[in-house]
Amino acid sequence: MPSKVYASPTGKAELVSRLISAKEATGKTFTQLSKELGLTNAYTAQLFYNQAQLKPATVQTLKKAVPGITEEDMAIMQRCPMRGFRPDIIQEPHIYRMTEAVLHYGEAIKAILNEECGDGIMSAIDMYGDLKVIEGKQGEKRFVIQLNGKFLPHVEQLEENNTAP
Structure with missing residues (x-):
């Protein structure tokens, strides 16, 4: 239970x-x-x-x-967590800006991914996330987010490969 x-x-x-x-x-x-x-x-x-x-x-x-x-x-x-997205969290300013950045760069990222790897997506399950604070040219703090995800190609769905009964 x-x-x-x-x-x-x-x-x-x-x-x-x-x-x-x-x-x-x-x-x-x-x-x-x-x-x-x-x-x-x-x-x-x-x-x-x-x-x-x-x-x-x-x-x-x-x-x-x-x-x-x-x-x-x-x-x-140690149990499998109930992962999810709380709709109210988007109201937090940092999370809103992160979402805005992904939306702003999303199409460009997808286009480069498709050019370099083909038709597919980046895995969020087989992904490493790492965050660092670095110093910019004027001495300001800058934030670097690295998402290292496995590329998952979309496959052509051939009937002969369909393993469902």
Whole structure:
């Protein structure tokens, strides 16, 4: 039977609140934790927002890095998460601007992808995300987002290859 965390957005919100509180108690950033865990900083943050599954090989390292995570929450983190998009999150200014950037560059990105790789898409499942802050030419902070996704070609659907009965 699924736990309450999957039954409602409230349960997930409570889980995320507990996980973030445990992280904050360490005083560590997601980037610092990611180095301890051997994960990307984006994936590490996804774990705490219950958007990625904690794999068994990482459990002990996470327990050591963030001792405030309870055994119950650690068990929940190891289940397949209920990933999703909250419609209200688009109202947060940074997320709105990120969405705007993807929409602004989307057609150009697709055109280059199709020229270089053919007809297909970038996988969001087999993807690595990494974020860095760098210094610009005038000394300003600049934000670099790298999404490294596997190319998935669209296939011609030949009847002879259809494995459905």
